[in-house]
Amino acid sequence: MTGPLLRIEDLHVSFSTRRGMVEAVRGVTLSVDEGEVLGLVGESGSGKSVTGFATTRLLDAAGRITAGRIVFRGQDITRIPSGDFRHLKGAAMSMIFQNPRAALNPIRAIGQQLADAILTHRRISKDEARAASLDLLRAVQIRNPEQRMTAFPHELSGGMCQRVMIAIAISCNPALLIADEPTTGLDVTTQKVVMDLLAAIAAERGMATILITHDLGLAARYCRRVVVMEKGRLVEEAEPVELFHAPKHPYSKRLVAASPTVSSRVEDLVPEEERGPFLAARLVPKSAPAPGTPLLLDIKSLTKRYDDGPAAIADFSMTMAAGESVGLVGESGSGKTTTSRMICRLIDPTEGEILFDGYSIGHVPARDFHRSPFRKDIQIVFQDPNESLNPRFNGFNCIAHPLLRLGKMKPGAALTKRVRECAERVGLPPDLLERFPHQLSGGQKARVGIARAIACRPRLLVLDEPTAALDVSVQAVVLQLLDRLRREDNLAFLFVSHDLNVVRMMCDRTIVLRNGGIVEEGESRAMFENPKTDYTRELVEAVPHIRRAPALAVT
Amino acid sequence: MTAATLRHAAWILRGNPLTGIAAAGVFALVLIAIFGPSIVPYDPVSSDVPQALQPPSWAHLAGTDQLGRDSFSRLIVATRLDLTIAVSAVGVSFVLGAVIGSLCGYIGGRLDRAVGRFVDVLMAFPLFVLAMAMVAALGNRIENIVIATAIINLPFYIRFSRAEVNIRRNLGWVEAARACGDSHLSVVLRFLLPNILPAMAVQMSLNLGWAILNAAGLSFIGLGVTPPTPEWGIMVAEGARFISTGKWWLVAFPGLSLMLAVLCFNLLGDGMRDILDPRMRT
Numbered sequence: 001m002t003g004p005l006l007r008i009e010d011l012h013v014s015f016s017t018r019r020g021m022v023e024a025v026r027g028v029t030l031s032v033d034e035g036e037v038l039g040l041v042g043e044s045g046s047g048k049s050v051t052g053f054a055t056t057r058l059l060d061a062a063g064r065i066t067a068g069r070i071v072f073r074g075q076d077i078t079r080i081p082s083g084d085f086r087h088l089k090g091a092a093m094s095m096i097f098q099n100p101r102a103a104l105n106p107i108r109a110i111g112q113q114l115a116d117a118i119l120t121h122r123r124i125s126k127d128e129a130r131a132a133s134l135d136l137l138r139a140v141q142i143r144n145p146e147q148r149m150t151a152f153p154h155e156l157s158g159g160m161c162q163r164v165m166i167a168i169a170i171s172c173n174p175a176l177l178i179a180d181e182p183t184t185g186l187d188v189t190t191q192k193v194v195m196d197l198l199a200a201i202a203a204e205r206g207m208a209t210i211l212i213t214h215d216l217g218l219a220a221r222y223c224r225r226v227v228v229m230e231k232g233r234l235v236e237e238a239e240p241v242e243l244f245h246a247p248k249h250p251y252s253k254r255l256v257a258a259s260p261t262v263s264s265r266v267e268d269l270v271p272e273e274e275r276g277p278f279l280a281a282r283l284v285p286k287s288a289p290a291p292g293t294p295l296l297l298d299i300k301s302l303t304k305r306y307d308d309g310p311a312a313i314a315d316f317s318m319t320m321a322a323g324e325s326v327g328l329v330g331e332s333g334s335g336k337t338t339t340s341r342m343i344c345r346l347i348d349p350t351e352g353e354i355l356f357d358g359y360s361i362g363h364v365p366a367r368d369f370h371r372s373p374f375r376k377d378i379q380i381v382f383q384d385p386n387e388s389l390n391p392r393f394n395g396f397n398c399i400a401h402p403l404l405r406l407g408k409m410k411p412g413a414a415l416t417k418r419v420r421e422c423a424e425r426v427g428l429p430p431d432l433l434e435r436f437p438h439q440l441s442g443g444q445k446a447r448v449g450i451a452r453a454i455a456c457r458p459r460l461l462v463l464d465e466p467t468a469a470l471d472v473s474v475q476a477v478v479l480q481l482l483d484r485l486r487r488e489d490n491l492a493f494l495f496v497s498h499d500l501n502v503v504r505m506m507c508d509r510t511i512v513l514r515n516g517g518i519v520e521e522g523e524s525r526a527m528f529e530n531p532k533t534d535y536t537r538e539l540v541e542a543v544p545h546i547r548r549a550p551a552l553a554v555t
Numbered sequence: 556m557t558a559a560t561l562r563h564a565a566w567i568l569r570g571n572p573l574t575g576i577a578a579a580g581v582f583a584l585v586l587i588a589i590f591g592p593s594i595v596p597y598d599p600v601s602s603d604v605p606q607a608l609q610p611p612s613w614a615h616l617a618g619t620d621q622l623g624r625d626s627f628s629r630l631i632v633a634t635r636l637d638l639t640i641a642v643s644a645v646g647v648s649f650v651l652g653a654v655i656g657s658l659c660g661y662i663g664g665r666l667d668r669a670v671g672r673f674v675d676v677l678m679a680f681p682l683f684v685l686a687m688a689m690v691a692a693l694g695n696r697i698e699n700i701v702i703a704t705a706i707i708n709l710p711f712y713i714r715f716s717r718a719e720v721n722i723r724r725n726l727g728w729v730e731a732a733r734a735c736g737d738s739h740l741s742v743v744l745r746f747l748l749p750n751i752l753p754a755m756a757v758q759m760s761l762n763l764g765w766a767i768l769n770a771a772g773l774s775f776i777g778l779g780v781t782p783p784t785p786e787w788g789i790m791v792a793e794g795a796r797f798i799s800t801g802k803w804w805l806v807a808f809p810g811l812s813l814m815l816a817v818l819c820f821n822l823l824g825d826g827m828r829d830i831l832d833p834r835m836r837t
Contacts, residue, residue, distance in 0.1 A: 346730055370736045380734050388727030392749050405736035452731065 003074065004031035005208050006055070006093075006176055011068035013047070013054050024050040024063070026232040032176065035206040037199070039219030039240070042229035043255075043471035044442075048212050051229070052178045055210075056095045057085055072176070091121045094174040098181040100161035104153040110164045111137075111149030114171060121172045136167040141197060159190035166198060173205065180212045187331035188498060192542040195222055214471065216259045217544035220244055228252045258476035260501035262528075262545055266483045269476035294358050296322040296492050297343070297460060302352035302362075304338050312338040313516045316352070322459065325486060325493040327507035327524060329500060329539070334513040337464065340496045344380045344462050345369040356460070376406040379458040383465040385445035389437040396433040399423060399451045406456045422451040426481060443474035447481070454485060460492045467502065479506060500543050504528050512536050574826025580819035588635040597625035599632040599785045608797070611804050618804040620793065626804065629785035630812055636786050637816070640697065641766035644704035645759055651705075652712020653748060653755060659713070660720030661743050667717070674710040682707040686769065690778040700779035704769050708762060715758055719751040753828065760824030764817035771813055787813050 013025040025047040032038050042048040053059045055070055057077075069076045072093065077085060097103045105113055114133035115126065124132070130149075137145035140163040153161055162182060169177055179198065183191035199222050202209045213219050219226050220240040228236045228243070228251065236249040247253045258269050297320040305311045313335035320326050330336045341347045343354065345366050354362035356374055364372055379402075382388035389398050399419045403409045409418065420430055426447040437445055446466065453461055466482070467475035483506065486493055497503050503510055504524050511521040512535070520533045531537040568575040592599075603623035611618045617626035659667040677685075689703035720743070723729060732742050767787075774780040774788030782789055787809040794805025 341730075344734060346733055367739055370733060370738050375734075375736050378734075380731070382727035382731060384727060388731055390728040390732070390746060390750070401732070402735035449727075449731070452735070 005034045005036075005073065006032040007069075007071040008051070008055065009069045009071065011051065011054060011070065012066045013050050013059065013063055014066045015063045017062065023066075024232055025054065027068070028229070028232070028234050030227055030234060030237070032208050032210060034175065035202075035208055036225065037202060037209045037211060037223045039223030039226040040210055040212045040229065041214070041216060041219050041226055041255075043214055043473060045231065046229040047232035048229050049180055050232075052095065052180050052210065052212050056093060056178060057082070058095065087121075091172045092174055093176040093178065094169040094172070095178040095180065096162070096165045096169045096182050098184050100165045101153055101158060103165055104161055106153050109150045109152055110156070114164070114168055117168045117171045132171070133167075136171055137164075139170070139201065140164070140167045142167075157190075158186050159194055162186065162194050163197065166194075166201065170201060170205065170207070174207060176208045176210070177202065178210045178212065181214070182211070183218070184214070188500070188542045189331065189538055191218075192544075195544075198222075215544065216244070216255065216472070217261075221544040228255065254473055258473045260476075260479075260499070260505055262501065262504070264501070264505060266480055266505050270480055295319050295355070296324070296357060297494075298355040299343070300353040300355070302339070302342060302354065303350050304335075304342060304347070305350045311350075311516050313342075313513075316518060318511060318521075320460070320492050320494070323486070323490040323492055324509070325495060325507045327503035327510035328494060328496045328513060329498065329503055329510055330513035331498060331539075333515065335516040336496050336513050339513070340380070340462050340464050340494060343460075343494060344378055345372070345375075346380075370405075376402070376456040377459045378462065379453040379456065379460075380462040380464060381446075381449050381453045381466045384469045385442055385449055386437070386469065388449045389445055391437055394434055394436050395423070395428070395440065395448045398437075398448050399433070399455055402452060402455045418455070422455045423447075425454070425485065426451040427477075441474075442470050443478065446470060446474070446478050450478070450481065450485070454489070454491075457489065458491070460494065461486075462494045462496070464496045465498065466495075468497070468499070475502075482506070500528060500540060512539070568826075571826055573822050577819045577822030577826060580815065581823050584634060584638060584816055584819065587631055588638045591631040591634055595625075595628035595631050597628040599624060599629040600783045608802055610802075617808040618802075620790075620805055621797065624783075626790070626808055629790060630787070630808055633785040633787050633790065633809070634812070634816075636697075636780065636784065637767050637770060640700055640704070640770040641763050644701045644766045644770070645708065645762050647701065647705035648708035648712050648762075649755065649759055652709050653716045653751070654744075656713040656716030657720045657743050657747055657751070660717040661724050661739070661747065663721075670713065671717075674713050677707075677710045683769070683772065686773060687776070687778060690773055695779060695781060697779060700770055700773055703773070704766050707769075708766065711758065711762070712755070716748075716751055716755065719754055720747050723747055723750060757824045757828040760820050760827055764820035764824075767816050767820070768813065 008028055008030050011025055011028045012023065014021045014023050028047070028051055030038070040048045040051065050059070050063065053063070054065055055077075059065075065078050068078075070078050072088070077088065080088075104110070108116075111130065111133050114136055115129040118124070118129045118132050119126075122129075134145050134149065137148060142148050142160065142163055148156075153164075156164065182198065183194050186194060195218065198209070201207070211219060211223055223240060226238060226240050226243050227234055228249065230251045236243065236247065236252045238248075243252060244256055247256045260269065297318070299316065299318050302316040303311055303314045316335075316339055318326065328336045328339065338347070342349045345354075345361060345364070348366045349362055352362065353360055356378065359374070361369070361372065361374055369375060393401070396419055399422050400411075400415055403415060403418055404411070407418075409415045419433065423430055423433055428444065428447045428451060432440060432444060437448075440448065450466075463482070467478050470478060479502065482493070485491060493506065495503060495507050507524050509522065510524045510527055512519045512527075512533075514535055520527065520531065520536045522532075527536065528540050531540055568578075601624070603619075606615075606619050606623035607621055609615050609619040609623075615625050615627060617630060620626055620629075655670060659670045686703040686707050689706065690699045693699040693702065724747070729742060729746060732746050733739075737745070770779070771786070771788030771791070774786050775792045777792070780786040780789055782793070790809035791806055791813075794802070794809070797805050
């Protein structure tokens with residue numbers, strides 16, 4: 001066959017909304033050859049997913065292709081009737097989604113769901129379909145496939161569910177697979193396993209793949225060609241090595257700079273000229289704490305057990321000096337969230353002691369801690385900015401809340417001034433203070449959350465995955481902001497994260513957790529360069545890096 | 556109410572004119588309840604036997620009843636009583652239900668289980684029969700209609716607020732409120748309750764219509780309000796005796812008033828959900 005497998009020409013997609021038509025994709029042209037792995041990279045709102053949905057005709061009712069052609073094997077699929085298209089979909093092109101658990105039917109065994117997919121496109125008997133399903137489960141390397149055939153999605157882990165999704169997607173040997181953020185939300189080691197599997201299957205079957213992702217490192221590791229999208233337009237197309245070493249378009253440059261790597265420093269994440277006045281402030285060099293300073297935080301064999309189950313965290317001990325930044329790293333279920341909530345005194349430990357500034361605060365019940373004089377010294381920034389602001393408070397009220405409660409301030413000019421100062425420190429324009437959370441962007445909400453946390457000048461700030469829900473370019477700015485605040489106020493950070501590259505930049509020391517226990521701890525850079533335990537090494541190696549040649553270039 | 560809220564309300568009303576009509580209807584009902592008794596053409600309780608059982612005419616818009624009382628005046632005056640019963644009953648069950656339900660949803664555990672079973676027991680009764688029994692036992696007074704109506708509505712408010720609080724209790728902003736120095740109780744009352752208000756308001760509006768019907772129903776069977784007090788349920792009950800002799804207006808007009816009032820509250824409930832939800836605003 002001549003010509004590419006899929007050719008998208010000048011695609012425009014619009015959505016009709018309350019404020020009229022909104023163009024999500026504005027003229028995208030790209031092509032995918034047989035067996036090629038193409039990365040489609042961009043931040044939220046770039047139109048990368050919409051492009052994928054348009055290709056598989058999964059746009060929701062409000063979306064419409066307004067111009068352009070999508071040519072698959074020489075046939076313009078935007079013009080063919082939907083009956084014919086359904087035949088094409090699944091058999092010739094297939095899609096997998098971000099949240100595998102939501103994409104699987106929760107009340108049907110996975111074997112049946114696989115058989116359903118096969119029987120839709122092939123006329124074979126039920127027994128043959130069952131045999132084919134079993135083969136597919138083997139192909140996606142699910143252990144004990146015979147037993148798993150009767151398992152329901154809730155009995156499988158997230159990574160397993162995504163493998164089942166892959167099995168369904170490849171069940172009819174499609175020529176093209178569109179993977180929309182297939183590993184977002186999975187742990188980094190699981191991500192590696194799933195992506196390796198996907199790449200191997202694509203290579204083995206000669207299946208072309210479009211990998212839609214926000215993670216440049218992931219695209220670099222698995223794609224032969226990467227396309228960068230911004231605001232519905234395609235801004236750059238290049239081989240990963242070339243793109244990441246010498247990006248041409250300003251947006252790609254910014255994106256590459258903002259993606260944390262093994263060697264990046266917080267200062268490098270945002271190019272000098274784009275930092276804006278508040279970030280351009282000179283960084284205060286950090287001085288080492290004088291010897292003999294009492295520890296800010298001293299935790300002795302902390303344990304938390306929910307009901308009678310196994311301990312969520314057991315025998316956890318750590319110390320922190322004032323102004324120090326410590327990372328807490330681990331995968332889901334490692335106990336890092338439980339630990340951070342205990343240190344924050346939002347939940348009670350089962351056993352163990354928490355000393356803050358020499359005073360034992362662990363025995364104060366969490367329900368009474370709001371009256372403790374240390375409440376304002378320990379503050380927290382939450383993971384998802386969308387969920388961490390009261391929907392009925394505007395920005396001003398959110399930031400004023402701790403000042404009223406903990407700072408004992410009264411509404412009035414002094415409070416207004418103080419709130420505006422806090423907003424200014426986090427780079428939030430004062431006119432946004434009147435807005436409600438749903439009127440703010442993710443980055444702006446994150447700033448409100450940080451301003452709220454620093455309003456009472458705490459000494460310890462617990463950061464619970466503060467940037468996990470943000471785009472990389474926003475993450476870069478927020479990380480710089482946090483780093484600057486830390487230096488200015490001599491704040492101590494307990495940085496909870498699953499992102500090793502971020503922790504490496506932000507933290508002096510790092511503690512690695514697994515299944516409720518400490519695996520390894522040490523000085524961040526040294527530990528990640530020379531992990532002493534296998535688990536840490538596994539974690540470090542699973543992080544996709546962009547300074548590496550693609551591991552699986554299929555030709 | 557800010558300009559943005561008004562603009563938002565206007566936008567909703569444009570897209571959904573029925574809500575506007577329903578709101579106007581509820582507004583009119585409230586006006587009638589407040590000013591009705593002072594503007595009616597006839598005294599609603601004084602009888603005028605020579606004028607008994609007149610069909611609707613310009614002098615008596617809704618005709619007269621068996622004692623010659625002007626039905627139109629009685630309908631207007633009855634609005635205040637019916638609305639008062641409904642609003643106070645719904646108010647009581649909303650306040651109690653929201654607080655109990657929110658605490659159950661937030662605290663969970665033994666309290667939640669105990670209240671949950673109590674609610675199950677309450678809901679296992681046929682609710683109208685339960686209300687009848689309560690009014691009969693407590694005494695034939697208007698306060699007792701309010702209490703009975705409030706109690707049979709309570710389970711819905713408890714369940715509703717419990718569920719709404721339960722899905723929010725672990726969100727970041729709830730934990731943030733605690734980190735900012737609020738006690739558990741303050742988090743429930745000042746953070747969670749305001750957030751479930753929009754959903755509760757919808758429930759309340761739908762419930763008001765139902766409470767009016769309930770009060771009228773109790774009066775219809777002779778519980779609660781006693782003659783000669785004008786009340787829609789009693790008017791229907793008294794008029795029913797004359798329907799076989801063709802005196803249709805005695806039943807038709809109070810029945811129509813009931814229907815319109817219930818319809819307005821129900822339609823308003825649906826519209827309000829959209830107006831009060833801040834996420835719908837842009």
